[in-house]
Amino acid sequence: QTTTRAFKSVAKVVLSVAQAEGVGAIVRRSIGTHQLRNLDPFLMLDEFTVNPGAGFPDHPHRGFATVTYMLAGSFDHEDFCGHKGRINPGDLQWMTAGRGILHAEMPNPASSETAHGLQLWVNLPAKDKMCAPTYQELPNTDVPRAQSPDGGAVIKVIAGTSYGVPAKVVTNSPILYLDVVLEKDRVFEQVVPAGWTAFVYTLDGGEIDVGCSEVDGGATPTRVGPHNTVVLGAEGDSLMVKAVSKAHFVVIGGQKINEPIVQHGPFVMNTRDEILQAFTDYERGVNGFEGSKKWASKIAA
Ligand SMILES: Nc1ccc(F)c(C(=O)c2c[nH]c3ncc(Cl)cc23)c1F
Numbered sequence: 286q287t288t289t290r291a292f293k294s295v296a297k298v299v300l301s302v303a304q305a306e307g308v309g310a311i312v313r314r315s316i317g318t319h320q321l322r323n324l325d326p327f328l329m330l331d332e333f334t335v336n337p338g339a340g341f342p343d344h345p346h347r348g349f350a351t352v353t354y355m356l357a358g359s360f361d362h363e364d365f366c367g368h369k370g371r372i373n374p375g376d377l378q379w380m381t382a383g384r385g386i387l388h389a390e391m392p393n394p395a396s397s398e399t400a401h402g403l404q405l406w407v408n409l410p411a412k413d414k415m416c417a418p419t420y421q422e423l424p425n426t427d428v429p430r431a432q433s434p435d436g437g438a439v440i441k442v443i444a445g446t447s448y449g450v451p452a453k454v455v456t457n458s459p460i461l462y463l464d465v466v467l468e469k470d471r472v473f474e475q476v477v478p479a480g481w482t483a484f485v486y487t488l489d490g491g492e493i494d495v496g497c498s499e500v501d502g503g504a505t506p507t508r509v510g511p512h513n514t515v516v517l518g519a520e521g522d523s524l525m526v527k528a529v530s531k532a533h534f535v536v537i538g539g540q541k542i543n544e545p546i547v548q549h550g551p552f553v554m555n556t557r558d559e560i561l562q563a564f565t566d567y568e569r570g571v572n573g574f575e576g577s578k579k580w581a582s583k584i585a586a
């Protein structure tokens with residue numbers, strides 16, 4: 286039978302402006318600002334720009350995953366269990382902090398290039414919040430590529446599936462995360478299940494029309510330029526984007542976890558008691574924070 290597509294509408298557009306974060310770092314915050322909260326399962330999305338010497342020195346995480354995707358420059362990371370490495374342009378690090386990670390994230394000191402990328406914080410279901418930490422790290426060449434039938438869209442499949450190409454990353458709840466480069470006047474279509482939280486975040490480059498009139502029966506398209514978060518309506522199951530000029534954007538979506546969220550900085554749990562427990566575990570160096578009391582990173586020294 287023919288499947289009829291219901292196109293997603295645009296619920297809200299928010300421009301992200303630069304703000305200070307970490308030590309000397311600059312971020313354009315998308316998800317996590319007062320206008321972009323309650324986008325379950327997403328807790329934060331930062332487009333970071335970090336010059337050498339600045340960065341994100343030693344800090345903990347519990348109860349969620351951080352997804353670092355480098356666009357330019359390179360970042361070093363080092364955690365309290367001896368896991369360290371370098372994230373180069375196009376590389377992906379999906380770090381499931383679970384019960385506890387203490388780490389530092391700093392630009393590669395050997396590079397004079399500004400580090401530019403995205404860090405997305407994805408909440409974990411209660412059953413996984415105290416799981417053992419895991420890393421899924423893909424160099425740029427290992428991130429699966431897809432393209433639209435006319436070749437007008439080239440997609441890096443970070444999570445989920447696009448044009449039949451599945452991601453390599455395994456997630457604790459259903460997530461879609463695509464890096465899309467769309468040529469001028471070309472159309473990109475993506476299935477995003479109805480009921481999911483979903484948004485487009487535009488990067489440097491051109492303008493796009495979301496919810497294009499030519500393909501969705503007359504709804505007036507919403508035109509946006511760089512550094513905008515375009516929140517999509519929950520109804521409908523098909524995202525349509527048309528490039529007014531060559532554009533670079535990410536498409537991020539996820540099934541809602543629908544559990545209580547209690548967040549205090551880098552700890553995200555379900556109850557206040559669990560947050561208090563996270564602070565005491567971190568201070569005492571127990572329950573996943575073993576070794577935290579006497580550890581200090583070398584990269585942020
Ligand atoms: N204040 C505060 C509190 C807790 C944190 F975890 C952080 C933090 O590490 C980051 C926040 N945005 C980021 N973008 C990119 C990277 Cl690599 C790291 C961060 C932070 F800045």
Ligand SMILES: [Fe+3]
Pocket residue numbers: 341344346351388390
């Ligand atoms: Fe971190």
